[in-house]
Amino acid sequence: EDQVTQSPEALRLQEGESSSLNCSYTVSGLRGLFWYRQDPGKGPEFLFTLYSAGEEKEKERLKATLTKKESFLHITAPKPEDSATYLCAVQAGYGQNFVFGPGTRLSVLP
Amino acid sequence: DTGVSQNPRHKITKRGQNVTFRCDPISEHNRLYWYRQTLGQGPEFLTYFQNEAQLEKSRLLSDRFSAERPKGSFSTLEIQRTEQGDSAMYLCASSSRPLDRVWYGYTFGSGTRLTVV
Numbered sequence: 001e002d003q004v005t006q007s008p009e010a011l012r013l014q015e016g017e018s019s020s021l022n023c024s025y026t027v028s029g030l031r032g033l034f035w036y037r038q039d040p041g042k043g044p045e046f047l048f049t050l051y052s053a054g055e056e057k058e059k060e061r062l063k064a065t066l067t068k069k070e071s072f073l074h075i076t077a078p079k080p081e082d083s084a085t086y087l088c089a090v091q092a093g094y095g096q097n098f099v100f101g102p103g104t105r106l107s108v109l110p
Numbered sequence: 111d112t113g114v115s116q117n118p119r120h121k122i123t124k125r126g127q128n129v130t131f132r133c134d135p136i137s138e139h140n141r142l143y144w145y146r147q148t149l150g151q152g153p154e155f156l157t158y159f160q161n162e163a164q165l166e167k168s169r170l171l172s173d174r175f176s177a178e179r180p181k182g183s184f185s186t187l188e189i190q191r192t193e194q195g196d197s198a199m200y201l202c203a204s205s206s207r208p209l210d211r212v213w214y215g216y217t218f219g220s221g222t223r224l225t226v227v
Contacts, residue, residue: 004152034215043114043201043218044153089154096141096166098216100152 002027002092004101013078021073021104023088033071034098035064036087044087047073054055078108114219116202116205122225123192130188131222136144136202142178142185143216145201153201156172192226 001024013019025033032051036044048057050066057064061082063074073086084107089098115134123129140161145153154177159167161182163169171177174192179185189196200223203216 034220036215041220041223042202043220044216046215046217049215074207089152096158096160097143097155097168098153102150104154 002090002099002109004028004088004090004099006086006088006101006104008104008106013075015079015108015110016077018074018076018078020075021106022088023071023081023101025071025075025088025090025101026069027090027092027099029069029093029099031091031093033066034091035062035071035073036089038085038087047088053057059068077107078106080110083108089091114202114204114217116195116219116222118198118222119220120223120225122227125194125226127189128188128193129192129224130186131200131202131224133185133187133202133219134183135185135202136206136217139204139206139217140182142179143187143203143205144187145203145218147199147201147221148197178199187226192224194226197224197226 005024007022034045038044048064053068055066061076067078085103087103089100091098118133142159144156147153155168156171157177159179162179174190177187199221201221203218205216
């Protein structure tokens with residue numbers, strides 16, 4: 001069974017304090033790994049898609065990387081507006097569904 | 111393009127009642143998905159439509175749940191004889207067919223929060 005775990009469960013950072021979020025996965029036939037951001041009371045918002053080990057994507061203060069067993073979301077010099085839950089999801093096999101991890105709840109304090 | 115629209119935003123119902131939610135996807139998206147999310151967890155897949163055809167259903171989708179997408183446009187998710195365990199956020203998402211390997215993932219709606227009392 002495909003599984004996705006994320007760590008830490010929650011993370012508090014001071015503004016400007018860089019850190020990384022981890023997503024570990026166990027799947028058969030990875031087709032893609034996705035990062036989403038979710039604000040309270042809203043649906044997830046797409047950030048990145050990664051397809052193969054070694055791939056990296058960047059957007060503003062965020063950078064996502066992928067290995068054969070995990071992905072990292074690096075946050076450089078975060079700002080309070082980066083506070084949200086960050087979700088990792090994988091698509092595997094022939095299905096169209098995503099398997100999501102439980103998310104990391106990030107708080108950035110001014 | 112106003113994104114994926116879901117109605118209602120909130121629904122409170124008594125145990126045993128039936129409820130129906132509606133999702134209007136992005137107009138050019140032919141793929142539509144329903145997910146369920148409980149507090150502190152990631153979304154869990156329920157079902158997937160390509161145009162009007164329901165092509166995948168999760169084992170989570172019990173007989174009390176039914177989804178439709180007539181004419182391949184909006185979709186409805188109905189829960190019959192609701193139970194307290196059905197309380198969750200129900201999320202709808204849509205996507206277009208991926209071109210090559212460039213796919214921007216789903217676009218999610220803001221969800222319908224169901225509370226069963």
